[in-house]
Amino acid sequence: MVQEERYMQRCLDLAMLGAGTASPNPMVGAVILHDDLIIGEGYTSPYGGPHAEVNAVKDAYRKLGEAEAKALFRVSTMYVSLEPCSHFGKTPPCADMLVELQFKRLVIGCLDPFAKVNGQGLKKLQQAGIDTTTGVLEDACIFLNRRFFTRIQQQRPYVILKWAQTEDGFFSPEVGAKRWISNKASKQLVHKWRGEEDAILVGTSTALIDNPALTTRLWNGKNPKRILIDKELKVSADAAIFNEEAETIVFNAHQTHWQKNRKLIALEHFDLYLPQQMLYQLYLMDVQSLIVEGGAMTIQSFIDAGLWDEARVFVSQSRWNQGKPAPLLNMIMSTTQKVGSDDLGFYFNGQIV
């Protein structure tokens, strides 16, 4: 069992290399083991490309030559963090390939929740006489693909709230002021995080006051889609959020149409159920995860709707001593479990931690 967990952990590490590129596909890692030796490994290619299992097989071909690799597969075990697929999507079924290559054994992290697969990949392998084990490091495998599981099971993107605050719970010294709370290292970390998600959202005040570009320029990651809430279309077309670096979607109360580099989407009941409506529209666009960067009202609206999964909170040591702490953080603290250090807390609004 210890050995099984070790190789599944390797699959998880490989899977992480697909962060930010595999989506809306899940990130998957696969390892082929023969006589305690890894003879091939792989992870999910950028969306639309080959799956982890195919890349692991190709890796073994490269290392050993196709004929020798094929001979070894019959006495080898493949470890894979997600159930091999059984359907024709953008690529052919991995389960069929594994059956054809006559792998001896498959060790699987967790089942695929996607309806076209869900248990059927496993069944194909078992019917072909391949020895199977499932549920190795299952919680970690589900957690790694929490964005994918949320999209499939809840028909909405996975929502990450991110903010920085003072020790006594404030976002800014006074309403409408711009002040940096976090430092350069934390800014860089945030840019890395942005590159791992499909989309990034801010409200009107943040766009007007901070004029953020919402890119990953301090990290070199891919830029996520930018989402702006702007009921009355107050943010001007030359704001940084509309620069050429990425596409921007503007949720507003008036019009739906394409303009250069920006897509306007009018919501029917703009104030009522705003988070629900936005998340549904993003789900329809295959956006699998969303990082919400502010401001306070926008973050609060997701908390009030119960539509968030994870909060990442930077806490600086400064105090602005303005009376009672902001209600936002208290709310999060009282309903969730915190992981992390004192100056960077992670909160989860669900069972998976």
Ligand code: AOF
């Ligand atoms: C695997 N290995 O590495 C991944 C899987 O359109 P396709 O062909 O790319 O299929 C997408 C579906 O395949 C996706 O929704 C999920 O159910 C599964 N992803 N499966 O065997 C992989 N990424």
Ligand code: ZN
């Ligand atoms: Zn597959």
